[in-house]
Structure formats: C-alpha cells, structure tokens
Amino acid sequence: NAGVTQTPKFRVLKTGQSMTLLCAQDMNHEYMYWYRQDPGMGLRLIHYSVGEGTTAKGEVPDGYNVSRLKKQNFLLGLESAAPSQTSVYFCASTRWSVDNEQFFGPGTRLTVL
Amino acid sequence: GESVGLHLPTLSVQEGDNSIINCAYSNSASDYFIWYKQESGKGPQFIIDIRSNMDKRQGQRVTVLLNKTVKHLSLQIAATQPGDSAVYFCAENTGFQKLVFGTGTRLLVSP
Numbered sequence: 001n002a003g004v005t006q007t008p009k010f011r012v013l014k015t016g017q018s019m020t021l022l023c024a025q026d027m028n029h030e031y032m033y034w035y036r037q038d039p040g041m042g043l044r045l046i047h048y049s050v051g052e053g054t055t056a057k058g059e060v061p062d063g064y065n066v067s068r069l070k071k072q073n074f075l076l077g078l079e080s081a082a083p084s085q086t087s088v089y090f091c092a093s094t095r096w097s098v099d100n101e102q103f104f105g106p107g108t109r110l111t112v113l
Numbered sequence: 114g115e116s117v118g119l120h121l122p123t124l125s126v127q128e129g130d131n132s133i134i135n136c137a138y139s140n141s142a143s144d145y146f147i148w149y150k151q152e153s154g155k156g157p158q159f160i161i162d163i164r165s166n167m168d169k170r171q172g173q174r175v176t177v178l179l180n181k182t183v184k185h186l187s188l189q190i191a192a193t194q195p196g197d198s199a200v201y202f203c204a205e206n207t208g209f210q211k212l213v214f215g216t217g218t219r220l221l222v223s224p
Binding site for chain 2: 004043050056059094099102
C-alpha cells in the first residue's frame with residue numbers, strides 16, 4: 001500500500017494564480033483532512049471530509065476550497081493565491097470516528113510570490 | 114478559545130537518557146489527547162493517544178501522562194535513541210478527529 005500520497009511535492013505560484021493539490025489514499029479511509037504548517041508552528045486544519053461527497057470547514061478555511069468526489073481522493077484548491085498561503089500542506093486520513101491515528105502524506109511545499 | 118501549547122521549544126538529551134516532553138491544554142471538553150512525531154521533511158506520525166478519563170497510558174518505550182487538574186499532558190520516552198530526534202506535537206481531538214495541534218518541541222538526541 002502506498003498509504004497517503006500528495007501531488008505535487010513542490011510548487012511556486014505568483015499572486016493571483018490558481019492551483020489544485022491532490023491527495024490520494026489507498027486504505028479505504030472514510031475521513032480525510034487538509035492541514036497547513038507554517039514555520040515553527042503546529043498544523044492547522046483547513047478543511048475536512050467525513051465521507052465521499054461531504055466537506056466541512058476547519059480552523060483556517062478562508063481562501064481554500066475542497067472536493068471529495070471519490071472516496072480515495074481529496075482535492076484542495078486555491079482560487080487566487082496570496083503570499084500568506086505560502087506554507088507546507090499536509091493531507092491526512094483516518095479510518096473512522098473513534099480512531100485517533102491519522103495517516104499523513106509527505107506534504108506539498110507551496111511558495112506564493 | 115481552544116489552545117494547546119508546549120513549555121519548551123527544544124529539548125536536548127543524551128542517548129540512553131529518558132526524555133520528558135510537556136504540553137498544556139485549555140479545552141477541558143476534549144475526549145482524547147494525542148502525541149505525534151514529525152521527522153524532518155516528513156508528515157507527522159502517530160505515537161500514542163490517551164482518553165480524557167485516563168491518567169496514564171503506556172506504549173513501546175513511551176508513556177503518556179494526563180493531569181486534568183492542571184490541564185497538563187506529558188510524553189515520556191525511555192532510553193532515548195538518535196532515531197527519536199524529531200519534533201513532537203501534542204494534539205487534542207475536538208470531534209470528528211479534528212485535531213488542534215500545539216506548536217511542537219524539538220527533541221535532539223546526541224550520542
């Protein structure tokens with residue numbers, strides 16, 4: 001099993017450009033999450049999904065949109081990138097609502113100039 | 114509001130010593146508290162969790178202690194090894210496995 005994979009690994013955008021980050025998991029997990037991690041800080045939840053076709057806002061959702069059209073994929077979109085969105089983005093998944101073990105992807109390092 | 118913080122940003126220990134990483138939390142309603150390990154350039158990795166109705170839980174070389182009276186959480190690592198060098202985060206489960214993370218403690222293990 002590949003676990004949780006993220007595409008791309010690195011990306012540089014100019015202010016105002018858009019992009020989509022892809023997260024895929026092959027563990028048949030129900031719950032998926034997008035976090036951002038800024039230097040010297042912990043992770044903050046952007047959006048999450050408790051199942052195919054569902055999404056919900058996390059702690060810092062502004063400027064981001066998500067979609068979960070297939071159970072194994074969770075997409076994070078930036079419609080108009082801003083320098084404040086420069087960060088490392090992590091996707092995670094977990095099996096069900098009573099399981100605290102989230103499985104994280106390797107991260108995507110995004111720089112917005 | 115909710116917050117999870119750590120007392121020490123960096124902890125340096127010698128190989129073979131026991132390490133103790135501390136964390137304070139403010140949300141008494143959380144059901145679970147969790148510890149994650151993050152190695153450089155990687156995503157966080159689950160270490161151990163503890164339910165709010167427990168005081169102590171042990172895993173392989175790790176022990177988590179929860180003191181609800183003072184809202185304090187700690188991770189003890191026995192016989193610390195160089196491979197334990199990483200950043201350690203405490204987190205609390207706020208429902209639907211939504212995690213609120215602390216800022217992290219860097220553990221440096223020297224031979």
